[in-house]
Amino acid sequence: MIVVPVISDMGTGRSIYYSRSNLVELTAMVYYLSTRISFDIAAETLKRPKEQEPELFISSRGKRFILLLSAQDNSLSLVEFDRKIAITSLDEGKALIPLWLHVIYQQASW
Secondary structure (H helix, E strand, C coil): CCCCCEEECCCCCCEEECCHHHHHHHHHHHHHHHCCCCHHHHHHHHHHHHHHCHHHHCCCCCCEEEEEECCCCCCEEEEECCHHHHHHHHHCCCEEEEEEHHHHHHHCCC
């Protein structure tokens, strides 16, 4: 499962709740899929920032990051946005995925 909701066994039946960070994760997944990348890469793209920067989906910080995809081993690395790094990566034929948190937070419906 890509986004794990909170499950409550209280009362009758089971209730499933999505936290604020779950909603941001779901919005990020929709954002990634809208860029027409495959589901597998989108899931990996979502997983990597959660591992490297757990606060990304908890606070509403408006930082800009890029995920760089290494052509050699298909690994992703999360880097704070730097225009020179982005241009150099593109010039070298490396794929990159923008992760503009302010855009994702704006798209999330609270």
